[in-house]
Amino acid sequence: MPETIQGTIASIAILDDDADFRTYLEDFLSDENIYAVRAFGNARDLFESCEDSLPDIVLLDMKMGDASGDKVLEQLIARWPGLCVIIITGYPSLEDMRTTFKLKVFDYLAKPFSLTQLRQVLKNAVEAFGLGKSPQDRLRERLGHSIKMLRVERDWSLKDLATQTKLSVSQISAIERGTNLPSIESLLAISKAFDKKPSEILQGIDF
Numbered sequence: 001m002p003e004t005i006q007g008t009i010a011s012i013a014i015l016d017d018d019a020d021f022r023t024y025l026e027d028f029l030s031d032e033n034i035y036a037v038r039a040f041g042n043a044r045d046l047f048e049s050c051e052d053s054l055p056d057i058v059l060l061d062m063k064m065g066d067a068s069g070d071k072v073l074e075q076l077i078a079r080w081p082g083l084c085v086i087i088i089t090g091y092p093s094l095e096d097m098r099t100t101f102k103l104k105v106f107d108y109l110a111k112p113f114s115l116t117q118l119r120q121v122l123k124n125a126v127e128a129f130g131l132g133k134s135p136q137d138r139l140r141e142r143l144g145h146s147i148k149m150l151r152v153e154r155d156w157s158l159k160d161l162a163t164q165t166k167l168s169v170s171q172i173s174a175i176e177r178g179t180n181l182p183s184i185e186s187l188l189a190i191s192k193a194f195d196k197k198p199s200e201i202l203q204g205i206d207f
Contacts, residue, residue, distance in 0.1 A: 009132030014039040015046045016061035043072045062089040141178035142205045148176040164193035
């Protein structure tokens with residue numbers, strides 16, 4: 001995860017060729033006091049800044065005079081596949097949304113949008129990407145989610161997995177919720193229950 005200024009939970013880069021709107025967004029987000037914000041009027045400056053320090057989230061205007069937002073988006077996703085990109089546009093259409101979501105953007109905001117909408121989309125992104133959390137927190141949550149998905153695929157209850165692993169239901173529940181990391185012994189037991197190696201479960205985590 002990129003480093004952010006102490007006290008912030010995420011770094012945000014804004015690309016919009018409308019200077020007034022860009023400043024409006026930058027001022028609003030800075031005043032929230034939980035984001036480190038950078039704003040750019042052209043794609044070249046954004047890419048140079050990303051090379052120096054990759055932001056957690058990019059707010060990308062799709063309709064710019066000199067640059068195609070589609071092309072900028074393609075380059076962002078190609079160069080930094082795990083980057084959280086939120087599209088902003090004044091010309092929304094269903095076809096635009098279908099196209100951009102195929103490129104794995106996180107969400108889509110159509111101008112004019114309310115500040116409440118912007119707050120909610122950013123809140124969703126922070127939660128989805130585990131921003132502002134320590135690597136240990138993110139590892140616990142993602143490992144727990146991975147184990148839960150394996151259990152659900154087998155159509156097992158918590159009690160079923162507890163029986164297979166000889167762990168308690170409360171232990172497994174705490175692991176799945178991301179409250180606790182499994183011990184080596186517990187991870188071995190869980191892996192064996194799913195007929196997998198521990199490395200296979202760990203490799204499946206986007207971390």
